Amino acid sequence: MRRAAAIVALIFMLASLAGCWDYKEYEDMALIFAIGVDTAPRQDDISLTVEYLVSAGGERGGQKRAAPGPQGVAYTAVSPTLETAVDKMQEGVARQLFFPYTRIIIISEEAAKKKMGEIIKFLYHYPQIHDYAYVFVTPGKAGDVLSTRNQYDDKSASQAIFDLTRELTINAFSVRLGTLKQTLLTGGREAALPGLIATAVSNGAEAGKSSAPVRLDTGSIQMVAKTDGLIAMSGMAAFNRDKFAGWLNEAESRGWGWITNKRVKGYKFVFQVPGSDQKLTFHLLGSNSKVRTHLDGGRITVDVNINAKAAFEDYIPTSAEFAGPETVARLEKYMEECIRGDVEASINKAQQELKTDLFGIGFTFFRQHHRQWQGGIDKQWVRLFPDIPLKVTIKTKVINTGIRIK
Amino acid sequence: MQQKQYISKVQAVFLVFFSLAGVSLYAFSIVYSADGRGAWVTDIVGALMLIPPALWLLYLGGMYPGKTILEIIEITAGKIVSRIINTVFILVSIVLAVCMLNFFASLIQIYFLINTPTWVTMLVVTALGTLMARSGIETMGRLFAILVVLIILLFFPGQGMGIGQFKMENLIPVFFTAPFRLVAGTYEHACQFSEALLFIMVMTSALPSPVKYFKAISAGFILLGFSYGLAGMICIALLGIEVFSSMPFSAINVSQSVQVGGFIHGLEIFILIPYTFIEYSKIAIYLYGSWTAARQICNDWKPQLHLWVLSAVTIGAAVWVNSYNTAYYLAVMISRYFMLPFILLVLSIATIGCLVKKRRKGRLAAK
Numbered sequence: 001m002r003r004a005a006a007i008v009a010l011i012f013m014l015a016s017l018a019g020c021w022d023y024k025e026y027e028d029m030a031l032i033f034a035i036g037v038d039t040a041p042r043q044d045d046i047s048l049t050v051e052y053l054v055s056a057g058g059e060r061g062g063q064k065r066a067a068p069g070p071q072g073v074a075y076t077a078v079s080p081t082l083e084t085a086v087d088k089m090q091e092g093v094a095r096q097l098f099f100p101y102t103r104i105i106i107i108s109e110e111a112a113k114k115k116m117g118e119i120i121k122f123l124y125h126y127p128q129i130h131d132y133a134y135v136f137v138t139p140g141k142a143g144d145v146l147s148t149r150n151q152y153d154d155k156s157a158s159q160a161i162f163d164l165t166r167e168l169t170i171n172a173f174s175v176r177l178g179t180l181k182q183t184l185l186t187g188g189r190e191a192a193l194p195g196l197i198a199t200a201v202s203n204g205a206e207a208g209k210s211s212a213p214v215r216l217d218t219g220s221i222q223m224v225a226k227t228d229g230l231i232a233m234s235g236m237a238a239f240n241r242d243k244f245a246g247w248l249n250e251a252e253s254r255g256w257g258w259i260t261n262k263r264v265k266g267y268k269f270v271f272q273v274p275g276s277d278q279k280l281t282f283h284l285l286g287s288n289s290k291v292r293t294h295l296d297g298g299r300i301t302v303d304v305n306i307n308a309k310a311a312f313e314d315y316i317p318t319s320a321e322f323a324g325p326e327t328v329a330r331l332e333k334y335m336e337e338c339i340r341g342d343v344e345a346s347i348n349k350a351q352q353e354l355k356t357d358l359f360g361i362g363f364t365f366f367r368q369h370h371r372q373w374q375g376g377i378d379k380q381w382v383r384l385f386p387d388i389p390l391k392v393t394i395k396t397k398v399i400n401t402g403i404r405i406k
Numbered sequence: 407m408q409q410k411q412y413i414s415k416v417q418a419v420f421l422v423f424f425s426l427a428g429v430s431l432y433a434f435s436i437v438y439s440a441d442g443r444g445a446w447v448t449d450i451v452g453a454l455m456l457i458p459p460a461l462w463l464l465y466l467g468g469m470y471p472g473k474t475i476l477e478i479i480e481i482t483a484g485k486i487v488s489r490i491i492n493t494v495f496i497l498v499s500i501v502l503a504v505c506m507l508n509f510f511a512s513l514i515q516i517y518f519l520i521n522t523p524t525w526v527t528m529l530v531v532t533a534l535g536t537l538m539a540r541s542g543i544e545t546m547g548r549l550f551a552i553l554v555v556l557i558i559l560l561f562f563p564g565q566g567m568g569i570g571q572f573k574m575e576n577l578i579p580v581f582f583t584a585p586f587r588l589v590a591g592t593y594e595h596a597c598q599f600s601e602a603l604l605f606i607m608v609m610t611s612a613l614p615s616p617v618k619y620f621k622a623i624s625a626g627f628i629l630l631g632f633s634y635g636l637a638g639m640i641c642i643a644l645l646g647i648e649v650f651s652s653m654p655f656s657a658i659n660v661s662q663s664v665q666v667g668g669f670i671h672g673l674e675i676f677i678l679i680p681y682t683f684i685e686y687s688k689i690a691i692y693l694y695g696s697w698t699a700a701r702q703i704c705n706d707w708k709p710q711l712h713l714w715v716l717s718a719v720t721i722g723a724a725v726w727v728n729s730y731n732t733a734y735y736l737a738v739m740i741s742r743y744f745m746l747p748f749i750l751l752v753l754s755i756a757t758i759g760c761l762v763k764k765r766r767k768g769r770l771a772a773k
Contacts, residue, residue, distance in 0.1 A: 003541055004549040010534060021522035100672065127516050131645075131663035132671055178645065178663045182576075185648035367575060370582040 030095035033072065034104035034158030035129075036142025037111045037119050040078045046115055048085035049076040049143035049224065050097065051158045072156030074146045074224040082122040092221035099128035104158045105135045105177060106142040106196060112237065112244035120184060120242050123177060131178030134165050136196040137237035137244070145198040148229040157231060161196065164233050170284070171250040172233040173262045184242060187378050188362025192256055195235040195247065200227055238349075240356040248349060248358075255346025258306050258339060259359045261289045271338040282310040282335050285399065293365040295372055302361055302390045306343065310335060313402040328398050335396040343392050351386045361385065410472070413612045415622035417547025420554050422460075422626025423633075424687040425605035426453060429502060429737040430598035430634070431684060432509040432654050436738055437598070438638070439651035441591035442583040443576070446638030452595025453631025457624050459753060460606055466756050467610030468617040469764075475607035475756050476699055482759025491752055492699040495604065498745060499699075500716070502601055503692035504724045505737040507531060510685040512730030513655050517674065525725045532724070535689025536717040539697060540710070543612045546690055553687060557680040558633075564676025565640045565657070568664035572643040598737075600746040602627070605691050607752065608698040654734065657681075693717060 036049040051074045077089035090097050107119055123129055138145050146157045153160070165174040172194035183191045236253040238245045248256060257264050264287045271280045287308040294301045312331050350358045362381045366373040377384065413421065438445040463475055470478045476495065480488035510531060511524035519527070538546055581588065606623065613619050641650050641660045650656045657677050665671040693716055700712040727733060 003545045004552060007534070007538055007541070007545070007549050008552055010537070021526070022519040130672060131659065132665045176663075178649075181649050182646040185652070186646060363575070366582075367579060370579055374582070 024096055028095055029098040030073075030093055031101045032097060032099050033101055033156065034106065034146055034161065035099075035102055036106040036108070036146045037082065037115070038108045038141050038143055039110045039114055042078075044080055045078050046080070046082055046085060046111070046118065047076055047078045047143065048082055048089065049074055049146050050089065051146045051156060052095075052097075053156060053159075072158060074143070074157075074226070076143050076222040076224055078220045082119065083126070088220055092223075099126070100130060102129050102133050104161050105129075105133050106145050106161075107135070107137050107193075108142045109137060109139045109237070109244060111142070112137050112239075116239070116242040116244060120181075124181060129177070131176060131181065133177045134162070134174050135177055135180050135193050136161070136233075137193045138196045138198065139247070140198060143224060145196055145231060147224045147226055148198040148200070148231055149226040150230065151228040157198075157226075160231055161233075164231070170254050170257065170264050172236055172253055173257050183360075186363060188357065188364075188366050188373070188381055189360030190241065190245075190356045190358050191239040192236045192248065192358045193239070194233050195237055196231060197234050198229055198231045200229040238354050238356055238358050240354070245354045245356045246349075248346065251342050252346040252349045255342035255344070256350075256358055258287065258308075258343050259289055259291070259304055259346065263287075264308070271334045273334065280331065280334055281313055282331075282338075282398070283313050283402075285309045285311060291359070291361065291364045293361065293368050295365075295369055300365065300377075300384065300388050302364075302388055304343070304390055304392045306339060306392070306394045307397075308335065308339060308394070309397050309399055311400050311402055312398050328401075331398045332396045335398065336394045339394050339396065340392060343394070347390050347392075351388075351390075355382075355386050357381070357385045361388065361390070411542045411544035411612055412614050413544055413547040413609075415619060417544070417551060418609070418613065418619050418622040419626045419629065420550035421543070421547050421609060421691075422602055422606070422623055423554055423630045424550050424684065425602040425609075425691050426599050426627065426630040427634075427684050428598070428601045428688050429505055429509075429741060430595065431681075432506075432513075433598060433734055433737040433741065434595075434638075435651050435654055435656070437591050437594045438647065440583075440587055440594075442587075443579065443642060443647050444581040444583060444588055445591060445647070445651070446635045446642060447580065448588055448592040449595050449638050450631045450635035451592045453599050453627050453634065455592065455596045456599055456603060457627050459600075459603055459749065460623050460627065461620055462753060462757075463603060463606045463610060464613070464616040464619055464623060466753075466760060467613060468615065469760050471613075471615060472611055474609075474611040474698060474702070475752065476702055477611070479752070479756050479759060480702065482763045483755050487755065489703055491755070492703050494748060495607075495699045495752075496696040496716070498604065498740065498748065499692045499696035500720050500723060501736060501740055503535075503689055503696075503720045504727055505733040505740075506685060506688050506692070507720070507724035508727055508730050508733035509654070509737075510681065511724075512733075513658065513681065517655065517658055518678065524728055525721075528721055528724045531685055531689055532717055532721045534686050535693055536713060538686065538690035539693040540713055543609065543694065546687075546694065550687055553683045557683055560676045561637065561657075561680040562640075564661045564673045564680075565637065565644070565664070567666050567670070567673060568640075568644050568660065570666070571664065572640075573646070574643070576646045577639065577643050594742060597741045597746045599630075600741070600749055602630075603749045604745070605695055607749075608695050611698075654730070689720075693720065 030052040032050045032052045034051045038047040038049070040047045051072045053072050075089055075093055077085045079085035079088045086097060105123065111119065148157050150160060175193050180191055180193065183189055235250055236248040236256055238248055264284055271282070273280060287306065289304060289306045292303045294303070350356060362385065365377070441448050466475060466478060467473065470481065476488065476492055479491055507528045511527040514527045515522065515524055538549065610616050637657065641656055644660050644663060645656060653659055658674050661673040661677040664673050693713065696716050697713045700716060701709050704712065
């Protein structure tokens, strides 16, 4: 037993010996929190921007080091591939670029249109970037988003974006890299990624429309200066395999969230009562959806069932009446119509305009009718999807009327 | 001459557990890719399929207590057959060890120690594996009993913490691949697990009464089979079969993608430690097996020298190959086309030899 215990101790000691080659002080590492991918002026090149947080100040070797910069440092490198761009960037950054902390990946719309396959290949193969990172698409330049800072907040762009993903939202839904990989590798479903918009404070224009100022440029490496502005999540970018297909606006994104069973919660949404100027506000408390596919005589039909719960937090105009069952039923009907509007907008956009199965209906069909799917429908799915009727059933429940009942 | 060592039933369970977890730990993806979502079930069935040949080996060992199957072949089939089989046994063990060293060294280089040369990792693992093999099967049994507990304590929490990220849509339907592919996949799993039978061939000499170890050996197969199945199921639920089957080190990827709340994430260290324990144990098992066969060939002449030579050959070959892709190809080829047929051949020779010997004894007794 003593010998066995000695060998266990030896395992631990020997295991640590091999690490000498990779010894690195924490302060000498550039802990990258976000990466951004853009196209480059030369068609064959690709641009990579990273933002890292300076890990520590203090003293080293008797010399004082700079204090940590809360707003991060951003560099851009241009190279034929993303892998070589990392190497290129390392030539200009005096710290070891360290990617495992990467939480945010931003892809510009243009890069998503032209280089998405290459980007996915990089994200798929680069072992330092972990699957829990969030992926976004921006209509402007990814580098500009990472160079944006909020002048009143001590946060880097990447930290601000990361915090946005944690706040509940209904107009865009965060997607992790792992989920994106799964979606792209599985048949019968297409990817949708949240949109990010950066606006500059100075003129209110979208940051993507004008390049951020460059502080230091050594040809293929640039150190990017921070500009004051605001970053917001909005809408979803739709894909068809690894090709950017188009944008979903906020209502369509909400519809996508309802159908794909995203966590639609904590949102106060407004319904304009038809024929009046009355606006009703509901506070959503939870929702879920189920999709069932049917195959009747070679014809595919789909049932989408959505359940939503909400509190009605508004002024009831007919204040003479108490909010009894009839009033609540009427409110539930209004809420149902509101959700239906989002869902139908989303379905129309995906089927008629983008022609891409963002809801994973094909994948659901595969799970529910795998023999038929493998019997040939999988190969025809892209052609079949736009014409498949989706029957949407929505059940809403208003569970209370807040602090008022009249 | 080393003192004869015997192992208990509990130690036998853990020795079988570690002898099963070999190249299948890295080369599974080719089977998972073909089997689809049902691969974790074929994993379990593949391990259980090997219980009958394992019990057959024990039965043969019971006919000559204190002898390895290789020694039984020498007694029953003669020295020439025995030496050929022993030589092939040593070669197979070295090739498997070379594959395992390359797999592990690549895993370390890809995910953890990018600048550390692979030969350093290989050297450290081989040195410790040699030390473990040298200390004998009883010490290995005791050590493995400790390591299994640590592995279970680390591996399943490392993956299981991602339970909130499980997607049942990745698991159901379980079976959608063609039945013949599932059967082929089960066979391929069995081929990869069959390296355990190689070790049982030499382990029989350390069993005081091999037939009394039927339950313990079966328990080893069941424990490993279900552990593999459960780990496979967790990985598929988290990553999806398409991603999971495209990676050789996907357990690391699974633990990397696990996130609990906003603070706990990147749990790959929980998986690296079990991988490390298994690696050391496997190298010890391969070296112990080949050492036993080599000692038999040389009639126990300078046994320590054999072990060090075998270690040197293993590390030399591993450094010479120095490619995870070559090791992958080699592991798949040797397990798919050679290992199980070779084991079945050895079993057949030993069985026929024992029957002939028994019949001869019967005739002599009758005369």
